[in-house]
Amino acid sequence: MLQTENALFTIVMVLYFAAMILYFLFIAVKKDRLATAAAAVQTAGLVLHTAALVCRGIGAGRLPLTNQYEFATSFAWGLCLVSLVFIWRFKFPMLGAFAAPVIFLVIGYAAMQSREVRELMPALRSNWLGFHVSTAIISYGAFGVSFVLSIIFLLRGSMRDQGFWDKHVPSREKLDLISYRSVSLGLLFLTFTIVTGAIWAERAWGSYWSWDPKETWSLVTWIVYAVYLHLRLRRGWRGQAAAWFAVVGFVCVMFTYVGVNTFLPGIHSYA
Amino acid sequence: MKKVWIFLSSMRFAIILLGVLAAACAAGSFITQGQSLEWYASVYSKRTAALIVALRLDDVYHSWWFLLMALFLCGNLLACSVVRLPRVLRLTRSAADPEALLAGPATVTREGVADPEALFLAMRMPKPKRAQVSGREALVSAQNRAGYWGAWICHLGILLLILGFGLGQMTHREWVAYGVPGRTCQVGDTDYLLTIDDFRVDLRADDTVEQYTADITVRSTLTGEARSARISVNAPAELFGYKYYQNSTGWAARVTVEKDGETLQDEVLCAGEYLRVTDLPDLAVYFNAFYPDYVLLEGRGPATASGSLNNPGYLYSLYYQENLVGMNALLAGEEIKVDGYVIRFSEPRNYTVIQVKRDRFAPLALAGGLVTTLGLLLALYVQPRAVWAVRDDAGKWTVSGLSPKGGVLFAERFAEAAGDVEKQTT
Numbered sequence: 001m002l003q004t005e006n007a008l009f010t011i012v013m014v015l016y017f018a019a020m021i022l023y024f025l026f027i028a029v030k031k032d033r034l035a036t037a038a039a040a041v042q043t044a045g046l047v048l049h050t051a052a053l054v055c056r057g058i059g060a061g062r063l064p065l066t067n068q069y070e071f072a073t074s075f076a077w078g079l080c081l082v083s084l085v086f087i088w089r090f091k092f093p094m095l096g097a098f099a100a101p102v103i104f105l106v107i108g109y110a111a112m113q114s115r116e117v118r119e120l121m122p123a124l125r126s127n128w129l130g131f132h133v134s135t136a137i138i139s140y141g142a143f144g145v146s147f148v149l150s151i152i153f154l155l156r157g158s159m160r161d162q163g164f165w166d167k168h169v170p171s172r173e174k175l176d177l178i179s180y181r182s183v184s185l186g187l188l189f190l191t192f193t194i195v196t197g198a199i200w201a202e203r204a205w206g207s208y209w210s211w212d213p214k215e216t217w218s219l220v221t222w223i224v225y226a227v228y229l230h231l232r233l234r235r236g237w238r239g240q241a242a243a244w245f246a247v248v249g250f251v252c253v254m255f256t257y258v259g260v261n262t263f264l265p266g267i268h269s270y271a
Numbered sequence: 272m273k274k275v276w277i278f279l280s281s282m283r284f285a286i287i288l289l290g291v292l293a294a295a296c297a298a299g300s301f302i303t304q305g306q307s308l309e310w311y312a313s314v315y316s317k318r319t320a321a322l323i324v325a326l327r328l329d330d331v332y333h334s335w336w337f338l339l340m341a342l343f344l345c346g347n348l349l350a351c352s353v354v355r356l357p358r359v360l361r362l363t364r365s366a367a368d369p370e371a372l373l374a375g376p377a378t379v380t381r382e383g384v385a386d387p388e389a390l391f392l393a394m395r396m397p398k399p400k401r402a403q404v405s406g407r408e409a410l411v412s413a414q415n416r417a418g419y420w421g422a423w424i425c426h427l428g429i430l431l432l433i434l435g436f437g438l439g440q441m442t443h444r445e446w447v448a449y450g451v452p453g454r455t456c457q458v459g460d461t462d463y464l465l466t467i468d469d470f471r472v473d474l475r476a477d478d479t480v481e482q483y484t485a486d487i488t489v490r491s492t493l494t495g496e497a498r499s500a501r502i503s504v505n506a507p508a509e510l511f512g513y514k515y516y517q518n519s520t521g522w523a524a525r526v527t528v529e530k531d532g533e534t535l536q537d538e539v540l541c542a543g544e545y546l547r548v549t550d551l552p553d554l555a556v557y558f559n560a561f562y563p564d565y566v567l568l569e570g571r572g573p574a575t576a577s578g579s580l581n582n583p584g585y586l587y588s589l590y591y592q593e594n595l596v597g598m599n600a601l602l603a604g605e606e607i608k609v610d611g612y613v614i615r616f617s618e619p620r621n622y623t624v625i626q627v628k629r630d631r632f633a634p635l636a637l638a639g640g641l642v643t644t645l646g647l648l649l650a651l652y653v654q655p656r657a658v659w660a661v662r663d664d665a666g667k668w669t670v671s672g673l674s675p676k677g678g679v680l681f682a683e684r685f686a687e688a689a690g691d692v693e694k695q696t697t
């Protein structure tokens with residue numbers, strides 16, 4: 001099973017890379033069919049990626065959501081899933097062109113992690129782990145997409161060849177709303193993550209909140225996006241300012257994800 | 272005065288508070304918490320260390336200013352919720368009221384619609400209600416009005432959450448008990464006695480720990496009533512209102528003290544504990560650590576080669592009149608001989624560390640978390656929408672839609688639906 005997973009993982013990386021190249025060609029050659037092909041390749045990648053995760057789950061005899069490698073590959077999966085949903089829902093293939101490099105970066109990071117399957121320490125053996133980490137994956141994926149959308153928003157003004165870009169990139173007003181949709185998804189799932197994490201911590205560590213750096217940074221991230229929502233309610237803060245805020249929010253997400261493990265000690269450091 | 276109140280209950284103040292709180296949380300995660308002035312001075316400069324301690328940055332989350340800001344946030348949320356309640360009520364009522372809708376703003380409007388009912392259907396709105404507004408025939412349909420309550424409920428949840436967390440911090444009680452099976456101890460300063468009946472460490476084939484399980488009995492010294500439970504990691508038990516957690520484990524051993532072939536003491540000693548020789552109180556032995564598979568690594572000192580009891584090694588220190596006089600590791604068959612006393616370590620076994628806790632306000636915090644989540648779900652995913660149609664003199668209809676959150680996305684969907692309906696009717 002784990003060998004199958006290994007093989008699938010390599011194919012998935014190739015597919016994500018191919019999708020990225022196709023998206024870039026789409027921008028270079030300006031042929032709509034290339035965007036359709038890129039999205040199709042990305043979808044195929046997602047399907048095989050799902051299969052790879054299932055294989056690993058069967059091979060390890062548990063949910064594949066417990067160490068750096070498993071979380072990184074799942075994060076890439078979440079990003080790919082949420083970006084495809086947004087591409088499809090808002091008929092916005094250009095989103096894929098900007099999301100593909102981020103997805104490839106994350107899966108590349110996953111490839112650098114150790115793929116060894118380790119048995120779980122007792123504190124991690126809980127059903128809450130599944131809820132906690134799977135909601136985190138959707139949340140991170142959605143915040144990743146809001147980050148990509150905000151980058152598109154900030155670049156929108158300087159996009160030349162207006163005919164092509166106008167056709168494939170929505171207006172700034174609409175981009176802002178789509179970004180708001182993805183922040184909403186991310187924030188809702190981050191709330192699920194924090195609540196399930198607190199319930200689990202109460203059972204495993206005897207305390208639902210201990211100001212552990214990972215907890216603290218997920219709270220900081222949560223507050224940053226809550227401020228984003230409030231600023232959007234004030235006139236004049238929609239658009240540009242909100243886009244910058246979503247970028248800052250994603251920096252917090254990334255810090256919670258990798259920075260905390262790298263720079264700060266804590267009880268979360270095994271995951 | 273009024274200006275101050277308006278500011279304190281404003282969203283601008285909320286944003287400032289949230290920003291400062293987030294910055295404080297971040298600072299608390301970067302600066303190691305709970306250290307001494309000397310410690311900070313050794314890591315940072317003397318000046319910085321003094322500043323850290325003066326600003327209570329060594330214990331951010333319990334500092335007076337962090338608490339004060341949390342209180343301000345609660346006051347702010349409460350005030351804002353009180354002020355906004357009538358508005359939310361009014362909005363919910365007027366959102367389906369034909370007169371109010373027709374008089375209010377619309378996100379999008381389309382004139383000359385022949386079949387408004389088909390458009391309602393295409394927009395997936397509930398069946399419209401008929402009404403007469405200023406002598407005109409109107410159709411009105413509203414949806415997802417619960418969404419207007421989202422922010423309000425979310426704020427209420429945060430209030431409950433902070434309240435539950437704060438009260439819990441102030442009133443919770445917590446102790447740690449440890450021992451080998453058979454040991455009984457008092458639970459903190461309560462009227463309960465905790466007996467460890469059994470303790471098991473389940474190992475996998477590769478020596479990693481699968482689970483720690485303890486059987487415990489808690490007895491009330493007042494009523495004599497006793498209750499038993501099995502606890503393991505991730506599965507605590509609640510007995511007499513206190514929660515018992517299987518927290519961690521360590522090694523213990525049987526220690527005997529003999530003189531002239533006569534056993535003077537025979538006790539179970541946990542690693543980290545002292546044994547004083549009752550016959551000669553100046554003499555004490557400290558059980559530093561236990562190594563189930565003892566090896567001496569060059570340059571690194573004692574370690575264990577595996578988790579199995581292949582070569583038990585007991586690291587001990589000997590004290591005479593409170594002065595350290597020796598430190599060594601005892602292997603199988605070895606003993607400490609001092610002043611005619613013989614001290615032996617044997618029968619290594621695991622002891623359990625059990626955490627006992629009571630936080631009466633944890634359910635309130637949990638309720639707060641769930642209410643917050645519900646509020647967010649309503650605020651972000653139940654978007655209020657209304658569509659209404661008014662008949663003009665020519666018998667055609669003017670159809671309008673309102674979606675405060677949907678904006679252009681809603682307008683596009685509306686235009687698409689209207690286009691589809693027109694195509695179907697022609």
Ligand code: HEM
Binds near residue numbers: 419650
């Ligand atoms: C961590 C704390 C907070 C969170 C998570 C939070 C969350 C929210 C959410 C989700 C919304 C709806 C936003 C949207 O629909 O896009 C909202 C709206 C709002 N919040 Fe907060 N909030 C917080 C603190 C506060 C505070 C302290 C105030 C105090 C004044 C406040 C005032 C408001 C107001 C006035 C609205 C607009 C409500 C509406 O449009 O119906 N919020 N908040």
